Amino acid sequence: MGAGVFGGLLVRAGTSLVLAGALLAAGPWGPEAEAASGCSGRPVKTVRFATGELRLYKHRAYVCAMTIAKRPGARRAMSVSLQPRGGRAATDKGRFTRHAGPVTVYALHRSVRASGAVAGVGATTGWILL
Structure with missing residues (x-):
């Protein structure tokens, strides 16, 4: 053979x-x-930027977000923030090797705004209804 x-x-x-x-x-x-x-549910939006990407997931009435580094490895500043309209933002920031988050908010029939950054470069979604 x-x-x-x-x-x-x-x-x-x-x-x-x-x-x-x-x-x-x-x-x-x-x-x-x-x-x-790290997030349960189905992926609903991905925003790419030079040093990584911001990923949003939805599961029933909840939205989850994570910032993923394009090149994992050395510790560097990373952050992720997710805010439902009319509510407080859930954030995770620090020096990580792979990702920041997950952060989850309750967002039934609400728009959310997400932002993420890796090494000072980032992106935001603006207000979106998922």
């Missing part, structure tokens, strides 16, 4: 292809990627 390289693994033809398919299904977009997101 033939052999080949698949994703850095030596894969033999035949029964090993089933194993390779299982490894592919459990790749970086599997359960670990969900756990790394």
Whole structure:
């Protein structure tokens, strides 16, 4: 039987292809990627900027936000803020290696405003109804 390289693994033809398919299904977009997101719910908006991105998720009456660094590694200033219209902002800021947040607010039938920054560069959504 033939052999080949698949994703850095030596894969033999035949029964090993089933194993390779299982490894592919459990790749970086599997359960670990969900756990790394930190926010439950469905993604509703992503705002990209030079040093990272601001991600918003919605689950029932709640909205969640996180700021994700484009290049994780060294500790640097990061922040995320999420405010429902007429309510107080939930914020997380500090020196992080990967992300700031998650922060969650109750926003049933309310607009929200989110902002995030990594190393002094950031973005904001303005008021949006999700």
